[in-house]
Amino acid sequence: MTDLSAFPVSTKWRAQHPDRLQLYSLPTPNGVKVSIMLEETGLPYEPHKVSFETNDQTSPAYLSLNPNNKIPSIIDPNGPGGKPLALFESGAILIYLAEKTGKFLPADPALRYQAIQWVMFQMGGIGPMFGQLGFFHKFAGKDYDDKRPRDRYVAETKRLLAVLEGQLAKHRWVAGDEYTIADIAIFPWVNNLVGFYDAGEIVGIKDFPQVLAALEAFRQRPAVIAGLAIPA
Template sequence: MSDLSAFAITRKWPARDPQRLQLYSLTTPNGVKIPIMLEEIGLPYEAHRVNFETNDQQSAEFLSLNPNNKIPAIIDPDGPGGKPLPLFESGAILIYLAEKTGQLLSQDPAERYQTIQWLMFQIGGIGPMFGQLGFFHKFAGKDYEDKRPRDRYVAECRRLLDVLDGQLEDRDWIMGAQYSIADIATFPWVRNLIGFYEAGELVEFERFANVKRVLENFLARPAVIRGLEIPKAP
């Protein structure tokens, strides 16, 4: 029987079943990566909503798990050696879950590292750049008369979409025929760019036919449909 009482975060978000993986997240592009992954691999888990409106991410309990105050984060009660493992950063969590279950990350060394390469492409490029464009296009950036910062991110987002579009030419998924953690990391951000950020016309999204095609296939997956709604709003 796992005991998670040593983790301060469980005082704010009690574990109903401490045998299950505990997920702390919200339905942002980074936040949905892990519930989508968990739905894909079928690993039992409990989802806890970290509410930004009440600054849950700044609470002492959440900071005890992730001092960087970002979602998602997890506690796996059955970590390496059978001991609980706390973990934050979506890319690290995706790799961990893939290796734990032997799913969605190739066992072939070359393909494994190429998959991680595209995961890093999302983490280092697509996520930060799409997020900056969202700021300057939809949020406080509108207060700036000088549009050069926004246009810089528009150009970079187009460039990244062009790179992704080229990779997807004649491919079902980023790595080819096999769906992987690279897709789970990438396509929530593409969805957010043209959806929540309302930047599809700005980046000329219709130009990127391969990205559009694979995004549609991604959003049709049952595990993705479920994962995009987790943690559910109260």
């Protein structure tokens, strides 16, 4: 049996199936990127909920795995060379899982880097900007009398959606005609924007029909339906 005792995180979240990939996460846009990818690839995995309500993410056990105290993180007991590998940062995990399975990342180098560039577009733009909009539109920031911060993130979100709209007007999926990790990175955030953040109206989401069509196609994938609810 695989031994994960070298990882302190395993003392707080005990693995029932240590031979499977261990996922430490929450069903947030960043978290479900990895659960969707795992569902899409069919890799056996065991999910563990990292509860922000009880500050699990700041516990010594979790910080030993991810010093940035964010989710998601993984331990792959069957990493490179057959040795366990721990990883954090959702974009890095997506690339790793794509390379491990040979799925959702083109083999052709040019196409591969085109997909990766759109993953970086999400990591550097869509995630931070949509997240800030959520804060100022739905959470504590909505009570600020000064609406300039909110309007700044509304404008930037619209700009990013326009970039996506232009790309999707030319291709079926973000990085081309094939579904890739770029879509798995981006569409959980778009889904969150119009769903959990309830910001569709304020950003004029109906002005981006290609984005909405691709989002609907994304939502209909069985792996997406499953992954959006993991960990329960």
